[in-house]
Amino acid sequence: MIEACPESRKNIVESSQVPSDQLEKFFNPRNVAVIGASRNPQKPGRVILENFLNPKFRGKVYPVNPNAEKIAGLKCYANLSEIPAELDFVVVAVPAEKVPPVIQECVNCGVKAVVVISGGFKETGERGKKLEEKIAQIITGSDTRVLGPNCIGIYDAHSGVDTLFYPPHRLPRPSAGKISFISQSGAYGGALLGWAATRGIGISKFISCGNMVDVNEIELLEYLGNDPTTQTILMYLEQTTDGRKLIEAARTIVREKPIIALKAGRTTEGARAALSHTGAIAGVDQIYSVAFKEAGIIRANLSEELFDFAFALSLQPPAQGNRIAIITNGGGFGVLATDYAVYHKLQLAELQLDTIAELKKRLPQRASVENPIDLTGDASVADYEIALNMALSDPNVDAVLAIILFQFPAINLGIVETIEHAAKKYEKPVVVCTAGGGFAEDCKKMLKSKNIPCYSDPNRAVRAMAALASRGAYLRKHGARVRVP
Secondary structure, rough: OOOOOOOHHOOOOOOOOOOHHHHHHHHOOOOEEOOOOOOOOOHHHHHHHHHOOOOOOEEEEEEEEEOOOOOOOOOOOOOHHHHOOOOOEEEEEEOOOHHHHHHHHHHHHOEEEEEEEOOOOOHHHHHHHHHHHHHHHHHOOOOOEEEEEOEEEEEEOOOOOOOOOOOOOOOOOOEEEEEEEEOHHHHHHHHHHHHHHHOOOEEEEEEEOOOOOOHHHHHHHHHHHHOOOOOOEEEEEEOOOOOOHHHHHHHOOOOOEEEEEEOOOOOOOHHHHHHHHHHHOOOHHHHHHHHHHHOOOOOEEOHHHHHHHHHHHHHOOOOOOOEEEEOOOHHHHHHHHHHHHHHOOOOOOOOOHHHHHHHHHHHHOOOOOOOOOOOOOOOOHHHHHHHHHHHOOOOOOOEEEEOOOOOOOOOOOOHHHHHHHHHHOOOOEEEEEEEOOOOOHHHHHHHHHOOEEEEEOHHHHHHHHHHHHHHHHHHHHHHOHHHOO
16 A cells, blocks of 8 residues: 655646756655565666765655565665655566556656566566556646656666666776767667776766657757766667657757767668557657658767767867878778778878978878878877877878877877877867777777777778767757867
8 A cells, every 4th residue: 555645745737748958857866765676686676776875865765565674784664654754766577467556656756766676567568558557647636747658767876866677896987988879679688788998988978768668869859958067968869759850959059069869760670669668659760761761860870889989979079070180100000091981981181282382392202292191100109299180280181090000119108198298189070090008099099088089990980980070060060169179
């Protein structure tokens, strides 16, 4: 039986249209309850409870389980009405059939934000669909917002909110950064989070929205558009609740922040799989492609492209054109990068005659000063400094791809500072490609710490450069302000 909360803790409003700023409670709550907290360390409710014991989360967490007195050293409560605090945020991890009465209790207690981790809803068929409809009926007319069901919820690297039921030793959490990620698949989103963490890519917020019985991808997009800790937004979409509203929201946001989307369900078979996954109707892929382009959304076709693009866009300014210079100390890499540049519709910049003359004068005779600029395997940090500054200062060059093979002995850690200074001086995007382990990996980490995106494959580096060019082209076309990270 659900007990009513005291009248002072009710907060019911007449309209179900709650302003999006009330989503703030999902990301910065003071008091959190976990319904379905378990004594079993392998259960989702236990993992989630322990996530909130992380020192980064500064609020209080209360386990709710009528069959336990203590869990993880914390006093356990039979229901929400027993908790001696006003609750902002509740995580629900109980079987699907028990969720509607729990949601009713949340409404009775005036809880603003609820994440339903539980599965077993419309993705399973008619019975589950009716359970979702019941949840929607319960929250109508209240200011209780529900994320999910059938999701893994939220990870906020800044506030410490973490409802992911994957143990941190199985799924490492990324450090705090500038990229936020909305995913309609919890498993896919979680896997990409782990991928980002192992590569040192920081995250601001991650939101798995599941079946979207209430809070949807458009509201989340608008929230992130106003979030000061988010500079770049990623989306994994299987469907949209309202295509027109999504495009309208995106068109406004992309003037300040790039949006990158990976759209699943492109084929008939993929669309059918999406329906059984989250109950989503995926829609016609060609329509999405046209709409994304119109709205300024950059479309990713591969998983790695999501973060590759986001990494470059969050660290470097948009390119003012598609003319790039390639600088390398390995000729073969320069040839590959040239092929990839043409494939991705970038142009090799035609260097001015003065630039070519100065490069010939200042670089060793063995260097090839045509674009791509091949400094050869004997190239030193000083050679890269000359080439970078000459290329970036050339009016015909919009961006530079620096390919550096750190295995050659003439290259030392000074190259990191050289690239950093050149990129800042000319405010043109610089992307680095390097391959190898050991010393090369150490240099890659240092470059990332200096806001220089670095990739291990020339195709990935060129694709990221193409994203910077696409971003710049959209901003110029619409007269929007170009933001320098």
